[in-house]
Amino acid sequence: MQKFSRLAAVLSGALLAALLAASSANAKEIAAFPSADRTYVATITTLPEGGPDRGLVLNQMLVLDIKVAAKDPAHAAPVTHLVFDARMPEHDHGMVVTPRVTEIAPGDFKVEGVKLHMAGNWQLLITADAGGKSEKFTVPVQI
Numbered sequence: 666m667q668k669f670s671r672l673a674a675v676l677s678g679a680l681l682a683a684l685l686a687a688s689s690a691n692a693k694e695i696a697a698f699p700s701a702d703r704t705y706v707a708t709i710t711t712l713p714e715g716g717p718d719r720g721l722v723l724n725q726m727l728v729l730d731i732k733v734a735a736k737d738p739a740h741a742a743p744v745t746h747l748v749f750d751a752r753m754p755e756h757d758h759g760m761v762v763t764p765r766v767t768e769i770a771p772g773d774f775k776v777e778g779v780k781l782h783m784a785g786n787w788q789l790l791i792t793a794d795a796g797g798k799s800e801k802f803t804v805p806v807q808i
């Protein structure tokens with residue numbers, strides 16, 4: 666819980682309050698975060714099947730749910746593909762595992778096999794293809 670609070674504090678400036686309301690009872694929300702051009706929003710939660718439901722936990726296999734939606738539904742192109750990666754920018758390295766991404770509903774993706782193996786600052790890197798464009802998300806997290 667302490668880690669989650671610290672994470673929430675780090676991200677609070679970027680949170681989109683309107684999008685934080687709905688999340689499943691068994692999931693822990695990390696962030697709702699805008700894409701680089703701010704036209705899409707990714708909402709990231711950790712799922713309990715990834716282990717204890719404590720948000721991001723150091724050096725443990727995690728399962729994330731990533732929902733990507735257009736900020737303006739009137740101009741929404743469906744998200745057809747999602748790629749997930751995570752890096753430590755200060756150390757110039759990524760994960761030691763390769764996560765698996767599965768689409769579980771339109772715009773809703775499960776990412777299994779995520780492991781943040783080192784304490785410090787990470788970036789969750791998400792690329793979501795929608796309407797012939799790649800929407801890029803860079804989500805800073807501290808673990």
Ligand SMILES: [Cu+2]
Nearest residue numbers: 753756758783
């Ligand atoms: Cu590192």
